[in-house]
Structure formats: structure tokens, C-alpha cells
Amino acid sequence: MTLEIARQVLATEAEAIRGLMDLIGEEFERAVDMILECRGRVVWSGMGKSGIICRKLAATMASTGTPALFLHPAEAIHGDLGMVTADDLVLAVSNSGATEELLRLVEVLKRLNIPLIAITSSPDSELAAAADVHLDLGVRREACPLNLAPTASTTATLALGDALAVSVSVRKGFREEDFARLHPGGKLGKRFLRVRELMHRDEEIPRVERDTAMKDVIYEMSRKGLGMTTVQDREGRLLGVITDGDLRRLMERHENPLGLRAEEVMHTGGVTVPGDELATAALHLMERRRITSLMVTDPEGRVEGVLHLHDLWGVGLF
Secondary structure, three states: OHHHHHHHHHHHHHHHHHHHHHHOOHHHHHHHHHHHHOOOOEEEEEOHHHHHHHHHHHHHHHHOOOOEEEOOHHHHOOOHHHHOOOOOEEEEEOOOOOOHHHHHHHHHHHHOOOOEEEEEOOOOOHHHHHOOEEEEOOOOOOOOOOOOOOOHHHHHHHHHHHHHHHHHHHHHOOOHHHHHHHOOOHHHHHOOOEHHHHOEOHHHOOEEOOOOEHHHHHHHHHHHOOOEEEEEOOOOEEEEEEEHHHHHHHHHHOOOHHHOEHHHHOEEOOOEEOOOOEHHHHHHHHHHHOOOEEEEEOOOOEEEEEEEHHHHHHOOOO
């Protein structure tokens, strides 16, 4: 009995979403165009369960490059209407299209000439008639056996709102870089971190010249604490790298290591990456080459920074 009820609920809600595929058309395209033309924010508004869905959809739009917020219709008519500006667009959600608080809000919005998109399952409703664009959910029965609790209608609203958000995002040309800028925290944001955001730069870069004495090389490596130093020419181009491992091997095989110069000890080149490389790609390169540091260089070979394995640990890329 329990599983039968659960399956029926899932079937009803799945059917509600499938039905939307036949319902979206010119009105959906008009709604997307309106959102793209909006110079302000997309203001989502709905009561009860619809309001909860609206909060989520406002967050989805905001995270995919469309400024958006949620406005509670009852609070709006008691002062919060000041959150809406002349440049905004309101997207009102009511399955019945007859929610009293929402209709009172719409009366004011129409007087203020605020563009309005309505999402309902009642094309003949007062809310649908007041809207510049109406999107029909097409839900005729809820998944609740009593046909009372908002279930299929809220699921369909969520799916239709996601379709709007993603369509607008794609039309705007929203990119990975934009997503990373809006998601600086968490795993999603870390996937798109660039090397330039994490590297050591300026005075943090260990650097010596080709004729630097080894005692000064060791001092520079110790002072900067990255277990290596770059060897650069006078224009800042990378000539080579000296690592802790190079020093250990030097001590084992040379009678007077401190009498040498940097160019006699360095290994030429060094593994380099551009500053706009993804940090995840830099990590894979370190793992493949079994090294702990990468030199960050510009197209002319000048050193812009140094990326250490610990920098990647610090932001939780492991």
C-alpha cells in the first residue's frame, strides 16, 4: 500500500513535468525575452508553498547570472513593496491564479507599470488576465489523494522556473568563469579557480640571478619557504629552477657546493603554466610530474608567480 501510494505520487508529478513540454511555446519565449530586457531584478512572488518555490527559483536565477530576489506578497503590501524598482520585473506564481494577497500586490504593480509574468494552472484566472505574459502549468490534479496539498503544482512550477533560468542564462552567454565568480565558496566554485588566484606573486616569488652565489641562493629559498627558487634573467624571464632536492644532491656529490653559482646548479626551464589555467589542471600536472611547484609565466616567459602544492591543499582541492 505504501509503495503504491509513493509510486502514484511520483507518476503524477512526473506527468505534470512532461505536460509542460507540450505547453511551452511563444509565451515562454516572450517571458525569456522580457527577462533578458529587464534592466533591474527579476522579483519572484508567491504565497505559501508557491512562495517557497519562488525563493528557490530566485536563488537559481541569481546564481546563473540574472539578478533576482523573492518578495513575500503579504509583506509587500505592508511596506516591502519599496524593494521593487521601476526597472524590475515581477514573476508571480499561484496555481489557482486567485491568491488574494498576490492579486492585491498585482493591483499596485499595474499602477506602477511594472512588467508582470504570471505562472498559474488557470489561464482564465484574474492573475493570468492581469499579466503581460501568462505561463500555463497545466496541472489539473495534485499528487495529494485529497487534491489539496500543493504537490504536482509546486513540482511543475520548480521545473518551469528552472527552464526559464537556464534558458535566460544560455541566451546571456553565461560561462564557467561567470559561474566561478558567483560561487567563490564550496566545491562548485573551487572547480573553476584559476592558477592566478592562488599563486605566490611579487615579493613572495623566490628569485635569484644566474650568477648568484649558492649561499645567497640557499638564503632566498629559506626566506621564501617554498622549497625552491626560480633563476631569472634581468628581464624576469625564467632560466631555470633550483629545488631542495637539487641542494641535497649537490651536497652529496660536490666538495665545495657553496663555491658554485646558481646557473651551475639549476635545472633549466622548469614546469610552467599560464596564469589563466584551471587550478584543477595544475594539480593534475603536479601529480603527473611528481613535483610540488609550478612556475607561472606570461607568453614571453617572464615569471608572474609560483604555485605550490600547499596552495591547492589550502583551498581544499584534494
